[in-house]
Amino acid sequence: MTAPLLTVRGLVVRYGKLTVLHGIDLEVFPGETVCVVGANGAGKSTLLKAIMGAAPVSGGEIRFDGKPVAGLATEEVVSRGLVYVPEGRMLFGPLSVEENLRLGAYVVRDEQRVQENLERVYALFPRLEERRHQAAATLSGGEQQMVAIGRGLMSGPKVLMLDEPSLGLAPKLVDEVLETVDTLKAQGMTILLVEQTVREALEIADRGYALQSGRIVVSGPGRDLLEDDRLRSAYLGL
Amino acid sequence: MDILVSSVVAGVLIGMVLALVALGLTIIFGVMDIVNFAHGEFLMLGMYTGLLTADATGMDPLLGIPVAAVVGYLLGIACYWGFIRFLLRGPMVAQLLGTFGLMLLLRNLALLLFGSEDRGVNAGLLVGKSVAFGMGVIVPATKLAAAALSLVSFAAVWLLMNRTRVGKALTATALNAQAARYMGIPTERMNALAWGIGGATVTVAGALIVNFWSVNPYVGLLFTMIAFTIVALGGFGSVPGALAAGIVVGLLMEIPGIWDFVAYATEWDWMMDVPVTSFKYTFVYLAYFVIMVVRPRGLFGWKH
Ligand SMILES: Nc1ncnc2c1ncn2[C@@H]1O[C@H](COP(=O)(O)OP(=O)(O)OP(=O)(O)O)[C@@H](O)[C@H]1O
Numbered sequence: 268m269t270a271p272l273l274t275v276r277g278l279v280v281r282y283g284k285l286t287v288l289h290g291i292d293l294e295v296f297p298g299e300t301v302c303v304v305g306a307n308g309a310g311k312s313t314l315l316k317a318i319m320g321a322a323p324v325s326g327g328e329i330r331f332d333g334k335p336v337a338g339l340a341t342e343e344v345v346s347r348g349l350v351y352v353p354e355g356r357m358l359f360g361p362l363s364v365e366e367n368l369r370l371g372a373y374v375v376r377d378e379q380r381v382q383e384n385l386e387r388v389y390a391l392f393p394r395l396e397e398r399r400h401q402a403a404a405t406l407s408g409g410e411q412q413m414v415a416i417g418r419g420l421m422s423g424p425k426v427l428m429l430d431e432p433s434l435g436l437a438p439k440l441v442d443e444v445l446e447t448v449d450t451l452k453a454q455g456m457t458i459l460l461v462e463q464t465v466r467e468a469l470e471i472a473d474r475g476y477a478l479q480s481g482r483i484v485v486s487g488p489g490r491d492l493l494e495d496d497r498l499r500s501a502y503l504g505l
Numbered sequence: 506m507d508i509l510v511s512s513v514v515a516g517v518l519i520g521m522v523l524a525l526v527a528l529g530l531t532i533i534f535g536v537m538d539i540v541n542f543a544h545g546e547f548l549m550l551g552m553y554t555g556l557l558t559a560d561a562t563g564m565d566p567l568l569g570i571p572v573a574a575v576v577g578y579l580l581g582i583a584c585y586w587g588f589i590r591f592l593l594r595g596p597m598v599a600q601l602l603g604t605f606g607l608m609l610l611l612r613n614l615a616l617l618l619f620g621s622e623d624r625g626v627n628a629g630l631l632v633g634k635s636v637a638f639g640m641g642v643i644v645p646a647t648k649l650a651a652a653a654l655s656l657v658s659f660a661a662v663w664l665l666m667n668r669t670r671v672g673k674a675l676t677a678t679a680l681n682a683q684a685a686r687y688m689g690i691p692t693e694r695m696n697a698l699a700w701g702i703g704g705a706t707v708t709v710a711g712a713l714i715v716n717f718w719s720v721n722p723y724v725g726l727l728f729t730m731i732a733f734t735i736v737a738l739g740g741f742g743s744v745p746g747a748l749a750a751g752i753v754v755g756l757l758m759e760i761p762g763i764w765d766f767v768a769y770a771t772e773w774d775w776m777m778d779v780p781v782t783s784f785k786y787t788f789v790y791l792a793y794f795v796i797m798v799v800r801p802r803g804l805f806g807w808k809h
């Protein structure tokens with residue numbers, strides 16, 4: 268069996284006296300799509316931010332591509348190939364679609380490669396090419412999410428972490444976003460996905476983790492999780 | 506008529522230089538939301554740098570400009586890494602008092618090093634010369650060169666910000682620092698760069714101004730106030746706004762000339778009796794006050 272690309276062991280995150288993550292264990296293998304689900308405030312975003320060096324790690328270890336990354340600055344983590352598409356998109360509103368995408372390739376110094384990645388993103392989201400000169404802030408919610416994901420792909424990451432990409436979108440667009448995730452998966456991208464649209468997300472995912480109040484309560488193959496009583500009662504209301 | 510045209514030309518020219526004075530303040534504010542009360546002190550050090558380079562080398566004061574740019578850049582970077590970086594983690598009041606302290610430090614350092622007397626440039630390629638434009642408009646060559654070089658500096662900074670990879674990263678940091686970090690942009694280095702550019706542009710402005718304005722360790726405050734007015738008028742963080750607002754403020758400073766023109770044209774004695782020249786800066790401060798009350802976001806908008 269191949270080694271995991273991303274390993275989290277006993278991760279503890281505290282904000283002041285408040286402990287948000289109480290020792291998380293998680294692995295992502297190359298080519299896998301892993302989904303983390305959980306209620307609001309469970310600590311899903313905190314988990315991804317801690318991996319990115321954007322939340323304070325007070326215990327445990329994080330290894331990426333065989334090397335420890337806990338304690339590194341966010342920009343250093345990015346340049347190693349771990350990219351985070353933040354919750355709420357965080358686009359550079361006044362800048363154009365293309366400028367946003369190019370900023371996603373900041374760590375890529377080779378203009379040739381930037382151009383190739385740009386073409387790949389436009390192939391994935393033809394709508395963005397049509398609107399390449401439009402200010403990101405003036406796009407629709409669905410289009411903005413395309414920019415956010417596209418921007419995350421621009422550096423050619425080894426692992427793409429998506430934080431609630433369907434947040435605030437109409438049901439039809441939620442499906443579209445999840446289809447995009449499925450397409451990326453089919454292209455071989457390694458994905459760590461956080462979603463509230465639990466059922467659909469777990470159907471796409473190879474494996475899933477359910478997070479409750481900062482602890483992993485269930486983990487396993489996506490479809491098994493969907494059958495799990497604890498998860499069904501807690502998150503699906505079934 | 507001559508007075509009017511002369512005043513307007515003089516206002517536009519000095520306005521371009523003042524815009525360069527304000528440029529660094531607006532960039533620094535745009536990138537990290539910190540107001541630098543020591544901005545005028547950077548300018549004062551730029552004036553001394555221009556002056557002392559000329560004195561020490563016997564070369565023309567204009568050659569002090571590149572020296573001032575280097576000094577200002579290094580000073581800005583050093584201030585950021587050594588001091589400002591720590592202030593950013595503190596509350597707003599710490600930032601205000603912190604840069605205020607930096608102002609006092611730089612001023613007293615200048616007093617110690619250079620003494621308190623007024624000093625000026627009295628020899629040089631352009632000093633004492635002037636260019637006639639017809640219509641009675643005669644402009645001192647030093648001011649013309651200062652305006653032209655300010656425009657060149659402005660264009661250089663604009664190109665850097667808009668046409669280069671590092672400039673885009675600086676813009677991204679200004680718009681959303683956390684998002685910029687998620688792109689892999691080292692935002693701390695971008696902050697330092699903003700201070701470097703801010704320091705370099707304002708010291709270059711100082712080296713230009715010292716050709717026609719005498720310097721003492723207290724000269725900074727006036728320019729800090731003028732720069733605040735320009736940044737408020739042009740929009741906090743806006744580079745083109747600073748240029749437009751600089752010219753407006755330059756014209757405001759020439760109100761006495763325009764006043765004289767109206768007084769002579771209308772032959773209204775009461776206007777001639779008002780010593781309006783002594784209120785040169787009052788109009789600038791008045792404009793600042795009015796903007797702050799009427800449109801605190803600046804006349805030309807806001808960075809976001
Ligand atoms: N910077 C912070 N300072 C203090 N507490 C924080 C901070 N960030 C998050 N928290 C707290 O940590 C807990 C987990 O937050 P987190 O954003 O990780 O939840 P989440 O699972 O992503 O929720 P959601 O589904 O609403 O996005 C919450 O109780 C939140 O209030």
Ligand SMILES: [Mg+2]
Nearest residue numbers: 311312313354
């Ligand atoms: Mg979240």
